[in-house]
Amino acid sequence: MGSARGDYSSLSSMDVDKAEFFAAFGRSINDLILRNRLSLDRKRWRHAAGPGVPSDSFVPHYTARKRWVDGTPEYSLHICGLRKLFPDALFIHIFRDVSSVVRSMLHFHNVSGQTLVANVDEAYGYWLRTVNNCVLAEQAYGPSVVFRIRHSDLVDAPEKTLRSVFSFLNEPFAPECLEPLAQRINSSNVPADFDIDEREIDPMLTQQATQLCREVENSPQPPEASLAAIQKLEKAFDKRVQFIADLPMEYHRAKARAARLAKEIEKKSAIILQMRARRKPSAWVRALFRASPKVVNDKAKG
Numbered sequence: 001m002g003s004a005r006g007d008y009s010s011l012s013s014m015d016v017d018k019a020e021f022f023a024a025f026g027r028s029i030n031d032l033i034l035r036n037r038l039s040l041d042r043k044r045w046r047h048a049a050g051p052g053v054p055s056d057s058f059v060p061h062y063t064a065r066k067r068w069v070d071g072t073p074e075y076s077l078h079i080c081g082l083r084k085l086f087p088d089a090l091f092i093h094i095f096r097d098v099s100s101v102v103r104s105m106l107h108f109h110n111v112s113g114q115t116l117v118a119n120v121d122e123a124y125g126y127w128l129r130t131v132n133n134c135v136l137a138e139q140a141y142g143p144s145v146v147f148r149i150r151h152s153d154l155v156d157a158p159e160k161t162l163r164s165v166f167s168f169l170n171e172p173f174a175p176e177c178l179e180p181l182a183q184r185i186n187s188s189n190v191p192a193d194f195d196i197d198e199r200e201i202d203p204m205l206t207q208q209a210t211q212l213c214r215e216v217e218n219s220p221q222p223p224e225a226s227l228a229a230i231q232k233l234e235k236a237f238d239k240r241v242q243f244i245a246d247l248p249m250e251y252h253r254a255k256a257r258a259a260r261l262a263k264e265i266e267k268k269s270a271i272i273l274q275m276r277a278r279r280k281p282s283a284w285v286r287a288l289f290r291a292s293p294k295v296v297n298d299k300a301k302g
Helices: 018-049 073-077 079-085 098-112 120-141 151-156 158-169 175-182 203-218 227-290 293-301
Strands: 091-095 146-150
Touching (some): 079 120, 120 146, 120 203, 146 151, 158 175
16 A cells, blocks of 8 residues: 555655565564574473473574475465565475365364364365466466475385475474474374265356366476466465555545444334324324224213
8 A cells, every 4th residue: 555656655755666665574573483482482382391391401402504494374375475575485395185185174074073074065275276376376476486295205215205394494404393293283183984975066166176186186297487387476465465555545434334324224123113103193183084984973972
């Protein structure tokens, strides 16, 4: 919004372009995380050590080079924005076949009590959106920025797979990184006899997902970056930014419209009350004429 009106906007008048703007935010977030990571390490240590170990036993360990890693499935939908915030960031696309993901998402509530998706179609649709975006990012930025590994390889051959990841990151391999893989977390542990009700499935959706899964499974990553793919990601990102920028305006418009409707309702309610008040005498007269002759005569005598 600060650059939407050219030289009439403060950022544009200072020649601050989008890349510089987003990178400045990214540096601030990076510094914030690194400054406060000690608190996270201390909490994790306390949880593992238990209440009987004194707090002064905690000793932080840091290497000369500092990295932080965060893995959230929703990041698949925001790779372009994350790339702008962190221009030097590297992305690892952990690809998993669609049927395993759908089964896991549908069964997750049986383990955690939390529902990830409402139905089968929603699970297939989620997989399609995230994987499509990851594949597009692979095409856009190339193998030097986005590195694809298979979830099955991470499970079946963890050391070989992690060595390839460390090579991609240009970091020496650390055997200690294999230790967390010995215990699975956030897993729904789908039993072998867990079946998906095919009557709930949109055949077009499953066909698209199955086809994309087969293509990714059987094809390597693109060997170089694609300008066309970058432009596609940029266009989608700009559209999302514009939508968010328009939200305050839309909110105020909706709020003003709601206020106008409330006033109209108030006026019409007042009119209805007045009309009802006027109808009361006439209703009494109609009731009088509908009465029997004897009642009328009695009232007349009175």
